[in-house]
Amino acid sequence: MSDKLNSELTSRRASVSASLKTRANSIVKSEDHATPLELVDITIHYGGGKGGSEPVNVVDNFNMTLHAGEMHCVAGRSGSGKTSILTVGAGLTLPTSGRVLWEGDSLETMSDDEIADRRRALIGYVDQGGALIDGMSALENVLLPAVPDGEVEQRREMAKDLLDLVGLGRRMRHRPSQLSGGERQRVAIARALILGTRVLIVDEPTASLDRQSANRIIGILKDTTNDGIAVLVASHDHELVRLSDTLTELN
């Protein structure tokens, strides 16, 4: 079973790689840019507000530099702060202290609108379970990031190709409720790549998936890395940890 899956992954990889190189790289900047994502002395505390609850130190002085074409895995037990690091890296939440640098630019100096614009150009974020939006087909979900720039029609073919690349070419008109967990995760990855992302941040992509589905996701992520995209992934999946270029294990 595993051999068959690996074989399939290998065959798909070539296809994904070619497509990403030809389509995504036409939008993505060249690799000689500054470091796409850098986290410097990140500390994240929760609580300790007006309610009088004790503050929880989730992450203390976390440092990480993510280079293009590199997959960095953040591993650790549940509640160790993996997702927190990812959301901080994606600019979705602010750290208690420390700096987040996107291509050398600190988020501290940016407004919410600037962060949103830069995120759209730089970061693709896939949260745990691959949150898709109900009522919209897989294709529509993939095209959603193109809405703010008004490029829905221009990116439609690319979206189809991406869905094809993640193995969902025949399911692109299905709604989230009609997709399995693995399929939803793959749609979410395709959605994250639609704008020619240079950093893909993925939270627990294989959690609650069977091995076959998990391997398929892992293959896609690896292909993405090979295409020069930096991948930051949070997971405690051994296979994913094994295949990562760098690893941070949280206590």
Added chain:
Amino acid sequence: MNAVQRFIRSRVLLLTAAILIIAMCLSILVQGQSQAALNRTVDENSRGLYDILVRAKAGNSSGTGALIQPEIASGQGGISFEQLDSIRGLGGTSVAAPISLVSRVTQNLETPRLDAMDYLGYNAGLVGTATVGQPDATDASKWPAAESVLSDKPKTYRLTASAVSSDGVNEQTLFKTSAEGSLGKGRVIEEQTPGGKSTRIAGPSGETGIKFPAPAGGSEHNLFNLSVALPLAPQVTESVVAVDPAAERALLGSAGDFLTPLEKAPPADARNAGAIGRYFESLFTSGIGMDQLKEGPDFLGVKLKYWAPLMTQYQQAKRNGQLTADSQAIPLIVRSGTSLDLKYSVKIEEIDGSGKVVQDLGTVTRSLDKDYLPFVSRSPFALAWPGSTDHSQLLGNGAFGQGLYNPAQWSTDFAKAPVYKDGEDAANGAASKTATPGEWVTVNRLPDKASNGSAVDQTQRKPVDERSYREGLETGKKPATPLPIVYGTFDPQQVKDAAGDVNRLPLGGYDPTPMTLSKGADGKDAGNAALKPSLSATGLVSQSAGAITDFYGLAAARGYDSNANVIDAVRVRAKTAGTWKQAQPEVEKLANEIRAMGLEATVVAGSAREDANIFVPGYKKDDAGKETDLGTVQQSWVRQDAADAVSGSLTGTNLTLLFLALCGATLLTGASTVSYIRQRRTEAGILRAMGWTQKKIRSWVLEEFGVGAGLLAAAGVALSLLSWNLATIIVSVTVLAIYVTAALLAAGQLKHQHVIDQEPQHDERLITIDSPLTFANRQLTTHRFNSISLAVAVGVFGSAVGALISVLIDIPRAAGASALSGLAAASIAVPSILLAFSGVLVGLLLTLVTGRFELQAKRQYIGTLQAMGWNPDMLGQVRFFEHALVGTVALPLGVLGALALGLALAPYAALWAGLAGLIAVLCWIPIATKVVK
């Protein structure tokens, strides 16, 4: 976990029960307070001085809820004294006070004069004799030096006398007469006469004096002034009513004390005018003390302060041959002051020989005012030359005031009450009527003879026609000229105050009912100018009667010599005490007993005054005879059964508001139930998987609801016991029923439903998602149930707001147009607003609860969009468009619902309800957008 724990854990159920209990408590509390305030206001203002108005059967017959005109004393009579005695004999009667309009009386005021100060000093003329016997005269050493406004050498003056009357809207010049002549400073002339020296005051040599046409008597010098007799003032007409003084005092209480002297008037057989006149003449000839002059001589136990006019009128009538052996003296209590606007002016100009004006000395004016007394006119119409000082008080105050000298002319023409035709009622029940014009009445006439018997120059004044809105009245035989005998005075305002402001029942002609002009003849707003009585006193405008007499006086004035049916109305107070509602059965019983006598008995307990709008046509005419309308006037009439109508209507409004608030609570319960079912469906599935039967799951749910039901029931019982009224019990039971229905519905909805996996949708008709708007549209379409639920909730909210606004707007109209309704509506305004506000609050909670159905999902996809790089502005647009689209669906529902509810509850405010519904829904959109953020 037992049912109570599960109930507490289930926040939705806990919230629902709490909201229902709070809504129930507040609504009942507020409604109870509102009802109590309403009852208190109505009770305090709904039982006036009397309970039943009795009139002759042929009179103004009225049904229930009729508007009673204030002129109950019409002169029509129709009730006999035997019937009055029978009413008094009824067991339920406490007071039965009869009243009748006697007649209208025209009187000529005393000759006006213009006094030019011409004081020659203490030593001059007749001062010595003038101060003899005057204890309050100023000591001789303190008299000021001589002074005069006139010159030593006579100058020629032109005096122009005019009288202008105003009805509050139009002014009318009644006459304007000029006279010329020379006037100068007086001098003392001493002449030797046989047996001594004579001193007199005379004008300077060459003085011609000034004389107006007869009956004005010219000018003369006296001790302090040069006095010029002016043209007669216009005639003033007054009406007289007859009452039973004792019964009237019982009716009015202390406010009727002014009638005490009238009770002491002599009986009919001791009222011969000649005998009484001779008695007062004898007082004058036998010598009358200063104290008697001041307080009035005692006449059968009453000090007659105004005895002098009676005596002079007696003398004048005797001289004119008017007095016969049948002439009676009529005892009167006369009104203090007048509302008649009559200004008498004299313009004084110095002229040269050619008639050219050398100097305008000014115009002096005098009006009828509070010092005026009908039948007495104790304050002479004296005008002062500019710069004059009145030194006459140096002689003391004991001067004999003659007052009116001509007997008044008593007439029964135009004594009947005005006739009105009904018009269309306004939305709030305000009555509209049209006055029926009667004949023209000629006023501003001069008497045939002057006081000295000489003929009067009739060419100096043009009589004026005034429109009467009353009809003539058939009476008894032509009466002998009566003489007024003034027993005292009364203040109409005090009588009015005694009658109260809200339940001001008509007491008769001496209870003034003012009128205001609301719209002119052109239909434009006239600013509610107060209309003043006209000269004839027969016009539409009314003021208090000039005098009150007793029924012997009526017989003398109207020429009755037998016990005729002359009582216009009897005001009956029932013996029973308590509020109008408590007294109602006994009052009705008494009214029925009176009706059995063949009389019209109108129950006025529970009535309130109400403004009637009366259109007055043909009010005046110009010289060409063209008639002009006055416009629309307002006058307080009496709305029968106003208390019942107000109480019933506002109680209905109270209950409507309570009902609407509870309707909101019902919908909230329904929404909460849906929310609860959504929460528990997953749990029910797990339980089913564990092997629980449907019945077991049902009872599991119902147990939780049972805890809430128990709490509601306990609250309902507690509230019912506390308030102890039916409304509370009904509300409590209704709320409990709502809750139990919701519970059963929820339990039923937990049945297992098989979910069928749908095939992929290849719907090419779907709109491409390329903007926040299209995204919002897709989300709402996807979550159709939630969207529709929310739209319905918002629509219901809009409808509720509209309905409540319409009820609030409609309260004054629903209450009616009476004075009581305004008072009652004001008393419940705050509770009503509270109830309405709570209803709106419940509606808002409903939208919040419904909005929470998908709040978690919304937050999730907003987060997803944010992660995709949608900026805050676009996310805001998504939220706004979602609510705007829901609002668009809710808008017709809210507006039409509000309109429909408005039409059902308060048709006159339906448009406002629709507008309120529209605004409520439009306001919800930005508020909800903010909340979801």
